[in-house]
Amino acid sequence: MASSKRTAAGSATDLAAVTARLGHGFADPALLTQALTHASRAGSSERSYERMEFLGDRVLGCLVAELLYRRFPMENEGALGKRFAALVRRETLAEVAGPQGLDLGPHLGLSRGEEDSGGRDNPATLADACEAVIAALYLDGGLEAARQFVEPIWAPLLEADPTPPQDAKTRLQEWAQARGLPLPLYQETARSGPDHAPLFTLRVSLADGRSAQAEGRSKRMAEQAAAEALLADLPERQR
Numbered sequence: 103m104a105s106s107k108r109t110a111a112g113s114a115t116d117l118a119a120v121t122a123r124l125g126h127g128f129a130d131p132a133l134l135t136q137a138l139t140h141a142s143r144a145g146s147s148e149r150s151y152e153r154m155e156f157l158g159d160r161v162l163g164c165l166v167a168e169l170l171y172r173r174f175p176m177e178n179e180g181a182l183g184k185r186f187a188a189l190v191r192r193e194t195l196a197e198v199a200g201p202q203g204l205d206l207g208p209h210l211g212l213s214r215g216e217e218d219s220g221g222r223d224n225p226a227t228l229a230d231a232c233e234a235v236i237a238a239l240y241l242d243g244g245l246e247a248a249r250q251f252v253e254p255i256w257a258p259l260l261e262a263d264p265t266p267p268q269d270a271k272t273r274l275q276e277w278a279q280a281r282g283l284p285l286p287l288y289q290e291t292a293r294s295g296p297d298h299a300p301l302f303t304l305r306v307s308l309a310d311g312r313s314a315q316a317e318g319r320s321k322r323m324a325e326q327a328a329a330e331a332l333l334a335d336l337p338e339r340q341r
Contacts, residue, residue, distance in 0.1 A: 123204050124235065124251055128242050137234035138206065140227065142213035142298060151234035154241075158233030159190075161240045165252045166190055169260060177266070184266040189259055191269075192323065195229035198255055206231050219299045226319045227299075270329035274306070277336060284309045286332075288325050291315065304328045312336070 117131050120138070128134050133154075141150040166189050170182050177185075188194065199206045207222035210231060221227050240248040268276075274286050292303035304324035307313040314332035318324030 120204070120206070120209050120235075124239065126239055126243060126247055126251065128238070130242055133238040133242050134235070135211075137238040138209050138231060139211040140213070140216060140221065140231075142216040142221070143211040151231060154234035154237035155230045156233075156237075157240065158235065158237035161245070161248050162233060162236050162252060163190055165245075165249055166256055166260075169253065169256060173257075173260060181266040184268060185260060187269065188263075188267040189256060192226060192229040192320070193326075194259065195232040196225035199228040199232035199235075200225075203255075204232070204235070206235070215296070216298060219296055221299060224299055224319055225323070270326045270333060274329040274333055277333070278308055286329070288328070290321065290324075306332055308332070 117128075117134055120134060121128060121131075136149050137151050137154050139150050141152055143150070163186075167182075167186060170177075170185050170189075174182060174185070197203060201207070206228060210222060210227070212221045236248055236252065239251055271286075278284070278286055287307045289305050289307070290302060291305050293300055294303075295301040299319070301317055301319060302321050302324040303315060303317050304321060304327075305313055305315040306325065306328040312332065312335070314328050314335065316324055316327030316331050318327050
């Protein structure tokens with residue numbers, strides 16, 4: 103396995119390790135190199151994964167939507183949409199790209215500052231790199247190459263929950279509405295870390311005075327974590 107202190111992507115060892123996990127031999131290895139290059143590292147001779155991330159998000163969305171459409175033929179659009187949101191959210195992508203999955207962190211091309219701030223373990227960075235890798239597969243081998251990677255990983259994920267999932271914010275909102283309370287209020291209470299890797303602290307409050315606070319690498323992640331924390335303390339919570 104590549105060293106966790108690596109600061110540049112693209113060596114033969116890096117590419118061989120990641121390629122083996124992807125199960126795809128790249129005709130253009132430069133695509134994979136770009137997919138592993140963070141904006142902090144990209145220079146005049148290197149391009150980051152940002153544009154590929156944009157494409158990979160759409161490719162993944164198409165493939166996951168098709169999986170859901172075929173697997174749940176009796177579900178309506180709303181139920182399918184809930185499943186879709188859970189399967190393509192940043193947390194799921196970070197898990198796929200993390201140590202228990204592709205383990206992309208050690209192979210990312212990062213600046214020294216980004217690495218020192220924990221960039222290799224940053225869920226947002228891992229999620230973005232995962233989308234970029236999907237784009238690299240698509241650009242190199244077409245939709246079928248991307249499908250051969252996505253389906254074996256995401257098919258078990260969509261089978262994990264027999265009912266359409268709801269995220270914590272939605273569950274908390276429904277809990278409040280069922281009791282005649284206004285919508286939960288989310289407020290940013292603190293922000294720390296460098297500009298390129300901020301850590302947000304969010305508080306969620308109900309009109310009856312109950313509240314909870316949590317941190318996250320993005321405002322959305324912090325909001326979800328805060329909602330989950332508050333739900334855990336509520337009676338008769340909706341799961």
